[in-house]
Structure formats: structure tokens, C-alpha cells
Amino acid sequence: MRNRLSLVIAASMCSLVAINAGAGQRGGGHPGGGGASRGFGGGFVPSHGPSPSRGEPHRGSFVDGPGHPDAPHVHTDGRWVGHDMGRSDARFHLDHPFEHGRFPGVIGRDDGYHLAGGDRSRFLFGGFYFGIAPFDYPYVGDWLWDSDPIVIYDDPDHDGWYLGYNSRLGTYAHVQYLGGM
Numbered sequence: 001m002r003n004r005l006s007l008v009i010a011a012s013m014c015s016l017v018a019i020n021a022g023a024g025q026r027g028g029g030h031p032g033g034g035g036a037s038r039g040f041g042g043g044f045v046p047s048h049g050p051s052p053s054r055g056e057p058h059r060g061s062f063v064d065g066p067g068h069p070d071a072p073h074v075h076t077d078g079r080w081v082g083h084d085m086g087r088s089d090a091r092f093h094l095d096h097p098f099e100h101g102r103f104p105g106v107i108g109r110d111d112g113y114h115l116a117g118g119d120r121s122r123f124l125f126g127g128f129y130f131g132i133a134p135f136d137y138p139y140v141g142d143w144l145w146d147s148d149p150i151v152i153y154d155d156p157d158h159d160g161w162y163l164g165y166n167s168r169l170g171t172y173a174h175v176q177y178l179g180g181m
Helices: 002-023 134-139
Strands: 122-124 128-132 149-154 162-166 171-180
Touching: 128 134, 128 162, 134 171
Parallel strands: none
Antiparallel strands: 122 128, 128 171, 149 162, 162 171
16 A cells, blocks of 8 residues: 555655746747746736837847747846836827726736736736737737736836736737727
8 A cells, every 4th residue: 555655655756846847848939938047027027017218219139138929028137128118108008098997906016906807909818908008919819818927017207108018928019908898
């Protein structure tokens, strides 16, 4: 009986190791999506959103280190790469900011959500609908719309916009609140 119990425990432990090893392989198209060892992603959640932009709008690639994505991303030291669009960037102008109201859920790292369906134009989590800004569509092609962990932050520069941060990948996109269920 004791040998049989030891065998069951050993088999269970091997199964857990195999499951955990496979979980990191859903890293998507961004290198480093499975771990924060490259300085971003892998479950890291910033303690706060970006500071207001002070410089010229970002131009060119977002790749700022080996293995880093060509998408807006957050370093594990809290630096938001690519959030320097400038307050006057016309792409962010909304005739009716917060047209569907302000997001009533938790903002910031205290509570995260998991995507529960949809696509880049309209997705759901926690009973709330959001949509990705069309100009950020290229940066969300590898988001898993039915399961990825996401945290919402205020966009300090653009009224009516939030930042949806995908902690699995360490990338973010500008999102607009579309209302609740």
C-alpha cells in the first residue's frame, strides 16, 4: 500500500511539472512572452500606469533590447516603452470622451481580470466591454481573447482612453470603455 501511494504521489508531481512546463509555451508571437527574465511580461504587473508624456511622439520601432517586442510594452522596472505619444496626437481625439461612462471597475494592479471573449474591436472581462484603438490593432495580434490576464490603467495624456496591459506578454494597447453587461 505504501509503495502504491508513493507511486501515485510521484506520478502526480510529474504531471504538475509537465503542465507547468507547457503553460509557459503559450507565449504568443512576442519573444519572452513566457517569462519576465528578459525584463518584461511573464506575469509582471506594473504598480502604476505611465507618467504623463513630456516628449515628442514615438516614432519607429518599440524594440529596445534583445528579445523585446516591436509593440508598446512595460519593463519590469516600471518603464512604459512607447507611451510618449504626446497630448496633441490627433489619433486620440474623441468628440465625446467617456461616451459610455467611466470604467467603474478596479484600475491598476490591485485587481486584474481575464479576457472572456470577443476580439480586438470588442472584448469582455468581468462584465465590462472594451475595444482596442484601431491604430493599436497591430500590437494585439497574439492576445488570447478568451483567457489572457489584463489590467486596466488610466491614460494620463488622452481623455476617454485607458491602457489595457496584458501581463502574460508584457504589452499594452489603448482601449476605450464600451459599457457593462
